[in-house]
Each structure stands twice: as structure tokens, then as C-alpha cells.
Amino acid sequence: MLLFLVAVSLQIADASPQVPNIMDLLEALNTTEKIWLGIRSYDWQEASQRHNCVYIEKQTLTETQYDFKQHYIIGGELYVSEFHAVLGSQTPDGPTMNVTPKSGGETITYTLRTWKKASKCGVLTYINKNTGETQ
Template identity: 80%
Template sequence: MLLFLVAVSLQLAEASPNVPNITDLLEALNTTERLWLGIRSYDWHEARQRHNCVYIEKESLTESEYKFKQHYIADGKSNVSEFHAVLGSQTPDGPTMNVTSKSGEGAITYTLRTWEKTAKCGVLTFIDKNNNTQCELYAWDSEVVIINMTSAYLCEW
């Protein structure tokens, strides 16, 4: 079911006649609300290390830079990681941002493929280490109805 929803989201992104721009990316990131990861097309971790109840909180945002904290539960424990993103160029698929951890490791380029202004949700894609396109669906806290549908954990903080 999860893969089906992700595939549908990505197909909708590809079919959309309105490619997001850097203004859309800034709008998507410019919130004091939590940005919840609702659906993803991958799982990097073994079952007990899987990141559940993932959300992002903005630390700062300018036209060229985004600093944020990612909160998640792994193995029953709450965790926080800090990240820095350089907001990049416009591509045919949408605007990009190059994300690194606070320590500067693991740069990943994300592309905003869709941004639904009314629903306050969007799809980001990136290329994984196996050269596969992966996607993540994020939504503002005020727009989330069901959080982390595949998680056995309750997302309460």
C-alpha cells in the first residue's frame, strides 16, 4: 500500500503542468509548524533502527539557506539531528536544495517536485546511493490528518 501511494504521488508530480519554483520551495519551508514526513519510498534502516514519526522544525530560513532539526523515533527513543541546506537552482523538475548534516557529512540534493499551496504539502525527490529516485511526501502540521500511517508508534511529543 505504501509503495502504491508513493508511486501515485510521484506520477502526479510528473504529470503536473505546474513545476514548482524557488518561491514555492521557500513557501513550503517557511513555517513555524512541524513538517511531517507522511510517506516515503524507501527505508534505510533495519526494523529496529527505522525512523518513525519523522518531522522537521525550522531553525532559520533565508533565500539561499535553510537550517532545520529533524526529530524522529528509532528503537523506541526520541532523536534529533541538525541539518543545513543550501537552496539551489531551478531544474526542469523543480527547485533544488543541497542538504548536509551539521557535521557536513552526507550531502543529498533534494528537488521539490510538487507543492500544493492550499493543502500545504509537497513531494521531494532525491537520488539514493544506488542511483534510484526516492521520494518523500511532507505536510504542514495543521494539514496532517493521519500521521505516519505505517508506524506502530504514536506520534506524540
């Protein structure tokens, strides 16, 4: 069974009646399957460098840390980036994880806003530090 995590705008996230918890986040991440990014409401970089066919693969997972590889295509070429996440606290909006590229760079806090166990589908958001928008 494929697992989908979707990073989209807050309007969709608000549709869920129940706020996920840290156990939901662990369940979402604890798979040997590829986690495909179904929809993204923003460009990771500039539009000319848009990441397509994005999926992640778990390397290690504990109750507090998550290491994964992100695979994506730009201009027909496959790329792989490695990330480390510290699983954070429960917020009123859902559990968080602070994700940092292993090559160095900015840490981004993602919040799991929706988790549908039966369909293995969720919504992750983050706040864009440049615009203040939730994406």
C-alpha cells in the same frame, strides 16, 4: 495548519501539471509549524533503524540557506538531528536544496517536484547514488 512534505517515488511526482519554483520551496519551508513527513518510499538507514514519526522544525531560513532540526523515533526513543541546506537552482523538475548533516556527512540534493499551496503539501525526491533510483 500542519505542513506536510512527502518524499516518495517519482510516479507520484509526475502527477503534478505545474513544476514548482524557488518561491514555492521558500513558501513550503517558511513556517513555524512542524513539517511532518507523511510518506517515505525508502528506509533512511537499514530497516531495523527505520525512522518513525519524522518531522522537521525550521531554525533559520534565508533566500539561499535553511537550517532545521529533524525529529524522529527509532525503537521508541526520540532523536534529533540538525541539518543545513543550501537552496539551489531551478531545474526542469523543480527547485533543489542540498542538505548536509551539521555533524558531517554526505550532502543529498532534494528536488521539490510538487507543491500544493492550498493544502500545504509537497513532494520531495532525491536520486539514490547507490541504485540510481529516484526516491
